[in-house]
Structures are given as C-alpha cells and as structure tokens.
Amino acid sequence: MELIFLGTSCMQPTKQRNHPGVLLLYKGEGILFDCGEGIQRQLRCAGVKPPIITKILLSHWHGDHVLGLPGLMQTLGASGYSSTLHIYGPKGTAKNVDILRKLFAGKDTIDYVAHDVVSGEIVKTEDYSICAEQLKHTIPCIGFAFVEAEKRKILMTKIKQLKIPAGPLIGRLQRGEKISHLGKTVHPDDVSSVTQGRRIAYATDTRPCSNVVKLGKYADILILESTYGSELADKAQEHSHMTAKEAAQLANDAQAKKLYLVHFSPRYKNAQVLEEDARDVFDNTEAAEDLMHVKL
Numbered sequence: 001m002e003l004i005f006l007g008t009s010c011m012q013p014t015k016q017r018n019h020p021g022v023l024l025l026y027k028g029e030g031i032l033f034d035c036g037e038g039i040q041r042q043l044r045c046a047g048v049k050p051p052i053i054t055k056i057l058l059s060h061w062h063g064d065h066v067l068g069l070p071g072l073m074q075t076l077g078a079s080g081y082s083s084t085l086h087i088y089g090p091k092g093t094a095k096n097v098d099i100l101r102k103l104f105a106g107k108d109t110i111d112y113v114a115h116d117v118v119s120g121e122i123v124k125t126e127d128y129s130i131c132a133e134q135l136k137h138t139i140p141c142i143g144f145a146f147v148e149a150e151k152r153k154i155l156m157t158k159i160k161q162l163k164i165p166a167g168p169l170i171g172r173l174q175r176g177e178k179i180s181h182l183g184k185t186v187h188p189d190d191v192s193s194v195t196q197g198r199r200i201a202y203a204t205d206t207r208p209c210s211n212v213v214k215l216g217k218y219a220d221i222l223i224l225e226s227t228y229g230s231e232l233a234d235k236a237q238e239h240s241h242m243t244a245k246e247a248a249q250l251a252n253d254a255q256a257k258k259l260y261l262v263h264f265s266p267r268y269k270n271a272q273v274l275e276e277d278a279r280d281v282f283d284n285t286e287a288a289e290d291l292m293h294v295k296l
Contacts, residue, residue, distance in 0.1 A: 037068050089114075119211075206225065206240065224250060
C-alpha cells in the first residue's frame with residue numbers, strides 16, 4: 001500500500017504545489033482522492049501510469065478539486081482503458097460528469113459510472129471498503145475513508161490440538177465461519193487471530209465537525225486540510241476551512257496514528273510553520289509535499 005501526494009495547494013497552485021490530489025495504490029489498483037487541474041502531469045512526475053486508476057473520489061465541485069477530470073478521462077480513453085472508471089462525489093456528481101464528457105467530447109471514450117454519494121459504505125470488496133460522510137463547507141462536500149478488510153490468521157497449533165484436517169474445514173474457518181467437527185462446534189475465534197486492516201481517511205474543505213472524527217477514528221493515516229495558520233482563524237471560519245491547529249485537534253480526537261496536512265494557502269511559502277502549529281496539539285503531524293511517497 002502506498003500513498004502519493006500529487007497536489008497539496010488549495011485554490012491557486014504555486015511553483016511548488018499543484019491543485020489537490022492524493023493517489024492510493026493498493027494491490028495493483030489506483031484510488032484517486034480529488035482530481036485537480038494538472039493531475040496528469042503530477043502522475044507522470046510520480047512515475048504512475050493513469051490506467052491504474054479505477055476509482056476517483058471527489059470531495060466537492062469547486063474547480064480546484066475537479067478540473068483535472070476531463071483531461072484524465074480523455075487520456076484514459078486514448079490509452080485503451082479497459083476497466084470501468086467509477087467516480088464518487090456529492091449530490092450532482094453524476095450529472096456534472098456527464099456534462100463534462102459532452103463538453104469535451106472526443107472519439108476516445110471510456111466506460112464510467114458516476115455515483116452521487118450521501119453517507120455510509122459506498123464500496124465493498126473482499127479486500128477493502130470505502131465509506132463517506134458529509135462535511136461542513138460552503139457547498140455539498142464529502143470526506144472518505146479507505147478501510148482494509150481485517151485479516152484472519154489460522155493458528156495451526158490450535159488446529160492440530162482439535163485434530164481438524166487440512167482442507168475445506170480450515171477454509172471455512174479462515175472465512176470466519178463456524179464448523180462442526182468430531183461432534184463439537186468450532187468457532188473461528190477458537191483457532192485464529194484477527195488483525196485489523198489499515199485505515200486511511202481524507203477530508204478537505206471543511207470546518208471542524210464530528211464526521212471528520214468519525215472518518216478518521218483510529219486511522220493509520222488521516223489527511224486533513226490546513227488552509228490557514230492559527231493567526232488566520234477568523235478567515236478559516238469565514239471561508240469554511242480549517243487551521244492547522246483545528247486539523248490537529250480532530251486528529252487527536254480521532255486517535256489517529258499519523259496526520260498529514262494538505263490544501264495550503266499559497267501565502268505560505270513554507271508549510272513548516274503550519275506543521276509546527278499543528279504539533280502543539282498533535283505531535284505526529286507532517287505537512288505533505290507534492291510528489292511525496294508514503295508506504296504503509
């Protein structure tokens with residue numbers, strides 16, 4: 001599992017920071033959180049081929065978070081993209097994506113499904129799930145959490161003690177099913193241990209709210225916006241954004257393991273000041289940089 005921060009600026013890009021975008025690579029699949037302008041160049045700079053992307057999670061429909069979408073879809077079409085691209089976002093996403101495709105029509109098209117999201121679990125596979133919650137911004141806005149499925153490890157010493165033979169019975173226990181063997185019921189927890197899967201949460205363009213804590217609860221990595229420093233708390237309130245310290249407090253409340261700050265105002269030439277501001281509240285904080293790779 002790997003995260004690549006493709007863009008960490010906010011409405012205006014800078015020489016060092018692109019419009020928003022974070023890519024999660026997991027088992028040969030790419031899941032893109034937001035798709036700001038310039039995302040294709042950032043993918044190239046990161047050494048990532050666009051066709052790996054199978055899902056795009058859009059927080060909201062402000063231009064800095066979505067204007068890379070038509071170009072990316074066009075490139076996928078020209079690349080012989082054979083998958084179905086799934087795009088998730090707040091109410092209006094399905095309509096807006098269709099409009100974009102019509103505006104930028106070309107001969108190279110792809111199969112896609114655009115989903116309007118409210119809250120709850122929006123994706124479920126054998127390996128992971130993705131859930132969404134409403135955030136608090138000037139327009140409908142969604143936060144997301146990627147949750148890896150828990151892993152069950154069979155304890156062979158227990159299996160031998162109970163004289164369970166190799167084969168289908170162990171497979172059923174591995175899947176979390178109880179079995180009957182030698183006249184006794186054997187529960188999965190009797191012969192296995194469970195490791196919780198990793199959790200990555202993403203919430204940007206929002207005021208502090210309980211849903212951010214819900215998404216980020218016990219997260220291995222929590223990615224939050226940090227548009228302003230504490231000295232501009234009034235401006236954060238006015239524009240429905242957060243300060244670094246407010247993001248840190250949410251990470252603390254969520255008991256997250258690691259906080260990455262993104263979505264910096266271009267007034268901050270060096271985000272170190274925001275990182276230091278946040279660390280007063282949550283020590284394990286890092287200001288993300290464009291093209292930063294984080295392996296889990």
